[in-house]
Amino acid sequence: MPEKMDRRQARTKHLLHQALMELIEEKGIERITVTDIANRADVNRGTFYLHYRDVPDMLDKIMNEVFERLLGYTSRMDPRELSQYAYRDEPYPKLLDILEEIARNKDFFQTILGPNGDLSYAIRFRNMMASHIFNKFEYILPENGQMLVPRKYLVAYMASANFGMLMHWVESGMQESPYEMAMIATQLVNHGPIVSSGIREKSKNEV
Structure with missing residues (x-):
């Protein structure tokens, strides 16, 4: 079970990272919100906050x-x-x-x-x-x-x-x-x- 959870968390972080990179290219760093990233990665905001405090922290x-x-x-x-x-x-x-x-x-x-x-x-x-x-x-x-x-x-x-x-x-x-x-x-x-x-x-x- 822990190994499965680790893979799931790694996949979630990958999706979040990919979403952030795409959004930076589209609109620049300063205009990105947590909601933007969560929506692009297809996760909820709570999932984002399990890993990061906010966009600058990420x-x-x-x-x-x-x-x-x-x-x-x-x-x-x-x-x-x-x-x-x-x-x-x-x-x-x-x-x-x-x-x-x-x-x-x-x-x-x-x-x-x-x-x-x-x-x-x-x-x-x-x-x-x-x-x-x-x-x-x-x-x-x-x-x-x-x-x-x-x-x-x-x-x-x-x-x-x-x-x-x-x-x-x-x-x-x-x-x-x-x-x-x-x-x-x-x-x-x-x-x-x-x-x-x-x-x-x-x-x-x-x-």
Whole structure:
């Protein structure tokens, strides 16, 4: 019986989540009511209140759940490992995990990062990437005097570039698979935008 109840609750939450995403796309976050969600999910208001206090509470919980899962994947990434895979022109498995998680939550990301979504979530996501990159690089990169550019600008460039790539993937309908996106990221990490664009050919060491 508990297992059956768990499946029923999971199905109800899925219906509520789906209803919320559809309504955000249609009318924006601010105009959605509990009644709207309950009607769209074909449940009563009491069922909604078994899971959430109100619409903002529901949205916060969903966003935090997705964010925490992404944070878990991101925290396992290591730039040194990434560079080794990039050197071999192979997708980095831990980056592939992140992209697959985003693909599993395609509707969520396309809605939240869309025109009627929540810009603060996009900023939070980008800042999380920057913070992780900075913390990792703090231990493995040489002092600023030995680098071509100051660390803070390198981190800002990498975080913004990777976030921009993810945003474009989401906004364009995720036409490429997570594997294809991981390969694109690998090429950019290994060869940089100038070589990747074809403006300059690979050096003999890069071929």
